[in-house]
Amino acid sequence: MRKVKARLQNRRGAPVVQPLRDLRKLFVKEVRVAHGASPLFRAAPYVVFGATLLAAASVPLLGVTLPTATFADIVVVAGLLALARFFLALAAMDVGTAFGGMGASRELLIAALAEPAMLMAVFTLAMTAHSTNLASIVAYQLDDALALRPSYLFALGALCLVAIAETGRIPVDNPATHLELTMIHEAMLLEYSGRHLALMEWAAQIKLALYAALILNIFLPWGIAETLGAPALGIGLVAILLKLAGLGGALAVVETVLAKMRLFRAPAFLNLALLFGLLGLLSHVMLEVGR
Amino acid sequence: MIAAWVAATAAIGLALAAALAALGAARIPSLLRRLALPLFGLVGVAAATAGTLTLLGGGVDDIQLPLGLPWLPWRLRLDALAGCFLTLIGLLTAAVGIYAPGYVRGFEQGRDSLAMLGAGSGLFLAGMLTVVLAADAMLFMVAWELMSLASYFLVVFHHDQPASRRAAFLYLLMAHVGGLAILLGFGVLAAFGHGFEFAALRAAPLTPGWATLAFALALLGFGMKAGLVPLHAWLPEAHPAAPSHISALMSGVMLKVAVYGFIRFTFDLLGEVHWQWGVATLALGSVSALYGVLMALLQNDLKRLLAWSSVENMGILFIALGLALIFLGEGHAGLGALALVAALLHAGNHALFKGLLFLGAGAILHSTHERDLEQMGGLLRRMPWTGLFFLIGCLAIAGLPPLNGFVSEWLTFQAALQSWQLDSGVLRSLIPVAAAVLALTSALAAAGFVRVYGIAFLGRARSRHVRRARPESRGMRLGQGLLAAGCVAAGLLPTPLIGVVAAVPEQLLGTGLPQATARGWLWLTPIAPEVASYSAPALALALAVAMAVAAWALRRGALRRVRRGDPWDCGFGPLTTRMQYSATAFAQPVRRVFAPLFAVDAGVELEAPGRLRYRVVIGDRLWKLLYAPFATATDGAARRVARLQSGNVRRYLGWTLATLLVLLWIIT
Known part of the structure; x- marks a missing residue:
């Protein structure tokens, strides 16, 4: 994705595996912790990472039936992400610098506004599939053949906007910024280094992948493995890679074309998402009753 | 059943004995700490035993007391609903009984009357227990008024402060308006039922119009006690004014007694319910939840913040109750039972975590004499145990898995998502909107409690007396620990708990929740396994394993070493504690986004030449x-x-x- 973005900006860009290399390097680097940081500061990366990983594990990626999908439905996934965010924000406030608090305050505002929009989108799906289990929703989508429903389009729009806001991409937040005052997510990580930073960054990347998988597999579920056999999983793998590449390219285009907006424009952005979610729900209730 | 009756009467008797014993505290101040408050602990244990026995026994039993008016003897009744609330009152009272001796020690040198505090709280407890047990309207009202009046004396405890007196007066006034509404509601039922016993009220043949009037009066009266917006004005004033362990009881238990009254009146006595009532309840609940959490986010006074958050949680509870009424009115008894269980579970959860947070706030107040968030900071280092327990409380109240607040919110969501089963399109689109409000509320609550914890316990101390905070006493630690353990246990093992609580809808509505517990203790499947399932133990285990593996993998060899350094200061030299993000600053984006809802008075004043002062006053627009x-x-x-x-x-x-x-x- 960075590669596509660089190309669009007339640069050659780093290789595709560069984020992984960055992580590997961070893992072997020494940790520096600020004076006066409490134990919570050092425990938080593990909580954030664990919760995000667990949330990602519950989202169907290659196959519909997952052993982990039964103990967490979509509301639990949202809850786990909220848990990760809670600890991230607490850790940011721990050292007592101004940037951490600022980042935490802004991140939580955006998250608070994004959450209802996300749940509205999800509820539209759940009301159609009569289930909040992700596996059931995806299975329902596969069986339902290609029915172009207006409610789905609205839900897709809402979920895309929420995903952009939640994962801290342009135009809500800029993951590559180096100016502290414009940071949201990065401001919270300012005091982290070494393996702690690596875990936090990795968690953020997992979260991005999670949202991408969520959007792709719910709205474009074709190719996903319905059985746990090797060939089906292979097809699923190819399909999801292709879909992810497509979505990543689209995101890169969006990030190149748009500029980051002011923080106080973000609520309007998220209200749009909420509006999409509501419209989706209403169109479901009004147009698709009786299915 | 006999054992439950013995325990229940023992609880009331012990509460009255504690009140009597506390009267002696006028002479010997330590009597309150050494005799009356341990008796409270016993009251709690007895009440919890009685409640648990009733819930597990599953029977219903009435007795007639040799008291009351000649033609109107008082009656008591033990059933699953009463048992559920008895357990809840008992658990919190026991924790308060352990906690309070350390807390009231600070009052012994003061001028405030300890006898009044002890006697008031004893009568308050006895009143609450009797309300839950009462089986006729007259005893119910007598006990209700006893509860209201006794708690008035607790609110006015610090009567040398004008704010306390004002809060107490407002409380008294609104408690009586509410009491009057409840009395009128009972009056409607009694006029048709020709009697004051609950059995007669239950049999009253009501026309829909009269039933709706009775319901409206009950919603007004109990809603006022529960602090629903716009009947909430007394709550954020009165709860912070009382001593902290009493605030915990008022917020954790007294509001639940109001919920008990509402459930008893609407689901038990009124008979047939109409879905329109559910819509009204749902609307009031949604408004309360959102308004409560937004106001909580802006408060700087810790106890007032917690009081506003009680308004929010009552809102969530009434959302669930509204859903239950809608489903019942439309003839879906099973879904109504689900929503009712969600409400009951949230009542229990709120008692646990709000009690815990108020006790934590009390510990901070006791150690630092500070309620203002702007002066706190870094308390985790000075009071590590309170810090740990407070963190558990914050996680639970923010509705994060795998703790208990999440379970009840999840159940409410699940109930709301079943709205596709309803026939009316209006309801089908209305309920998800309420669910979106619930989502917004819980996300804002998470933001609010990050703010509280981050400002109070993390960072660096913002004032000298907070920097020198003393650690809390052992009893205070134990009382909080008990509630924190309750939060964790209720979060990790929701399925057995729901199995027990499901006895309430079984008795009231005739349907339990057999499918919720059908797949063993590990799985919670409120409707069907393929619709939604949640496994808190497995989730917690997986989380722990993921964290442990990550920690183990990264901490091998030479990497263990951690170097300490100064935080990033942009190259301008060392940071001072005043450069930290403050509580007001943290809430500023929310204040700005939701500006039309608040009456904010903000501005910059020139105090003296060259000294500027930033002033923000958050008023209640309502x-x-x-x-x-x-x-x-x-x-x-x-x-x-x-x-x-x-x-x-x-x-x-x-x-x-x-x-x-x-x-x-x-x-x-």
Whole structure:
């Protein structure tokens, strides 16, 4: 994705595996912790990472039936992400610098506004599939053949906007910024280094992948493995890679074309998402009753 | 059943004994700490035992007391609903009994009357227990008023502070308006049922119009006690004014007694319910949840913040109750049972975590004499145990898995998502909107409690007395620990808990939740396994394993070493504690985004030449809109009547004569 973005900006860009290399390097680097940081500061990366990983594990990626999908439905996934965010924000406030608090305050505002929009989108799906289990929703989508429903389009729009806001991409937040005052997510990580930073960054990347998988597999579920056999999983793998590449390219285009907006424009952005979610729900209730 | 009755009567008796014992504290101040408060612990244990026995026994039993009026004997009744609330009151009371001796020690040198505190809290407890047990309208009202009046004396405990007196007066006033509404509601039922026993009220043949009137009165009365917006004005004033362990009881338990009254009145006594009632309840609940959490986010006074958050949680609870009413009114008894269980579970959860947070706030107040968030900071280092327990409370109240607050919110979501089963399109689109409000509320609550914890316990101390905070006493630690353990246990093992609580809808509505617990203790499947399932133990285990593996993998070899350094200061030299993000600053984006909802008075003042002062006062807009006109009208009327009072004896005699003549004229 960075590669596509660089190309669009007339640069050659780093290789595709560069984020992984960055992580590997961070893992072997020494940790520096600020004076006066409490134990919570050092425990938080593990909580954030664990919760995000667990949330990602519950989202169907290659196959519909997952052993982990039964103990967490979509509301639990949202809850786990909220848990990760809670600890991230607490850790940011721990050292007592101004940037951490600022980042935490802004991140939580955006998250608070994004959450209802996300749940509205999800509820539209759940009301159609009569289930909040992700596996059931995806299975329902596969069986339902290609029915172009207006409610789905609205839900897709809402979920895309929420995903952009939640994962801290342009135009809500800029993951590559180096100016502290414009940071949201990065401001919270300012005091982290070494393996702690690596875990936090990795968690953020997992979260991005999670949202991408969520959007792709719910709205474009074709190719996903319905059985746990090797060939089906292979097809699923190819399909999801292709879909992810497509979505990543689209995101890169969006990030190149748009500029980051002011923080106080973000609520309007998220209200749009909420509006999409509501419209989706209403169109479901009004147009698709009786299915 | 006999054992449950013995335990229940023992609880009330012990509460009264504690009140009596506390009277001695007027002479010997330590009596409260050494005798009365341990008795509270026993009250709690007895009440919890009685409640648990009733819930597990599953029977219903009435007894008639040899007390009351000659033609109207008092009756008590133990059933699953009463048992559920008895357990809840008992658990929190036991924790408060352990916690309070350390807390009230600080009052022993003070001028405040300890006898009043002890006697008031004993009567308060006895009143609450009796309300839950009462089986006729008269005993219910007597106990209700006992509870309200006794708690008035607790709110006014610090009576040398004008704010306390004002809060207590407002509380007394609103408690009585609410009590009057409840009394009228019972009156409607009693007029049709020809009797005051609950059995007679239950059999009352009501027309829909009268039933709706009775419901409206009950919603007004119990809603006022529960602090639903816009009937909430007393709550954020009165709860912070009382001593902290009493605040915990008021917020954790007394509001639940109001919920108990509402459930008893609506689901048990009224008989057939209508879905329109559910819509009204749902709307009130949604408004309360959102308004409560937004106001909580802006408060800087820790205890007032917690009180506003109680408004929010009552809102969530009434959302669930509204859903239950809608489903029942539309004839979906199973879904109604699900929503009712969600409400009951949230009541229990809120008692646990709000009690815990108020006790934590009390510990901070005891150690630092500080309630203002702006002065706190870094308390985790000074009070590590309170810090740990407070963190658990914050996680639970923010509705994060795998703790208990999440379970009840999840159940509420699941109930809301079943709205596709309803026939009416309006309801089908209305309920998800309420669910979106719930989502917004829980996300804002998470933001609010990050703010509280981050400002109070993390960072660096913002004032000298907070930097020198003393650690809490052992009893205070134990009391909080008990509640924190309750939060974790209820979060990790929700399925057995729901299995027990499901006895309540089984008795009230005739349907339990057999499918919720069908797949063993590990899985919670409220409707069906393929619709939604949640496994808190597995989730917690997986989380722990993921964290442990990550920690193990990264901490091998030479990497263990951690170097300490200064935080990033942009190259401008060392940071001071005043450069930290403050509580007001943290809430500023929310204040700005939701600006139309608040009455904010902010500005910069010039204090002295060269000294600027930033001032923010957050007012309750509803107060100005709804209450202030009442107050001015009452004041105006009173002033007009006061003209009669001229101080002239002859004129008074004249008025008396004129009244007498008018009365005589009316009689003839």
